[in-house]
Every structure is written in C-alpha cells, then in structure tokens.
Amino acid sequence: MERFEYAVHLEPAPEGGFVVTCRDLPALTTQGEDLDHALSEASDAMDEVFALYMSDGIAFPAPTRARRREHLVSPPPETVAKAALHAAMQSASVSKVQLARRLGVDEKEVRRLLDPHHASKLPRIAEAVQLLGRRLVIGLEDMALRGGR
Numbered sequence: 249m250e251r252f253e254y255a256v257h258l259e260p261a262p263e264g265g266f267v268v269t270c271r272d273l274p275a276l277t278t279q280g281e282d283l284d285h286a287l288s289e290a291s292d293a294m295d296e297v298f299a300l301y302m303s304d305g306i307a308f309p310a311p312t313r314a315r316r317r318e319h320l321v322s323p324p325p326e327t328v329a330k331a332a333l334h335a336a337m338q339s340a341s342v343s344k345v346q347l348a349r350r351l352g353v354d355e356k357e358v359r360r361l362l363d364p365h366h367a368s369k370l371p372r373i374a375e376a377v378q379l380l381g382r383r384l385v386i387g388l389e390d391m392a393l394r395g396g397r
Contacts, residue, residue: 252298252331253322255314256290258283270321272309273297287319294323299364302334327364329373329384334362336380350379 254273258266261279266286270276278293280286301308308331314320322328337347344362348355360366361373374384
C-alpha cells in the first residue's frame with residue numbers, strides 16, 4: 249500500500265521557531281513558531297508541493313524512512329486521495345483524456361479531481377481509482393504510537 253507521508257526535519261531558527269525541510273520533497277521549505285505550528289505549516293506546504301507535482305505530471309518520490317528527530321507529515325486527507333488517483337494514473341499509464349472517457353465525463357472533470365484546490369467528492373475519486381485497477385483505502389492510526397503526530 250502506498251502512503252503519502254514524508255519525514256520532515258525541523259531545524260531551530262536563530263530568531264526562534266523552526267525551519268522545516270523534507271529530504272524527499274526538496275521544494276518543501278516552511279517555518280513555524282513552535283513544534284505544532286511548524287508541523288501544521290509542513291502539512292500545508294506539502295499540499296502545495298503535491299499540487300505542483302500533480303499539475304506538472306511528476307511522480308511522487310517514494311518516502312524514505314524517518315530518521316532520528318524527524319517527524320512524519322502528510323498533506324490534508326483530500327490531497328492524499330487526489331495524490332492516490334494521480335499515482336494510479338501514472339502507474340497505469342492512463343492520461344486525463346483516457347480516464348475521462350472511462351468515467352464518461354469531460355476531461356475538465358478529471359482535471360478537477362486531480363486539483364487539490366478544487367473540492368471533489370471522495371466517492372468519485374474512489375471510483376476513478378477503481379477504474380484504474382486500484383482501491384482507495386482510508387486508515388485510522390493511533391497518534392500516541394506516532395509520538396503525538
């Protein structure tokens with residue numbers, strides 16, 4: 249199962265707070281005033297990086313394991329679902345036009361399904377993923393087992 253969760257590094261900033269970077273997503277750089285704020289900003293920045301990857305047709309890099317003092321972060325759940333669709337399309341070598349044909353919709357609707365800034369219904373994304381021979385899976389994880397995040 250593919251997970252869209254990446255390790256981020258928090259470096260204390262001289263002026264206070266943290267600078268956040270990600271080895272696997274070099275375009276991700278942000279900052280936060282404290283740990284919680286920095287991790288929240290990391291999720292927001294990851295949302296933007298994912299949008300960039302999807303709009304440019306770039307494959308998501310495989311997440312590497314978190315190192316000591318790194319934190320695992322995901323973009324918002326809606327973006328994760330759209331990223332799963334993007335990855336399934338790339339894996340199946342299916343274009344937006346081809347997927348639109350399979351769904352019986354205009355290609356613009358597929359573009360919206362892949363746009364993190366456009367609200368899409370989860371069942372529609374799941375349907376598109378299923379047409380590509382994959383299954384969208386939603387999980388539940390105990391935050392205490394992950395160090396509070």
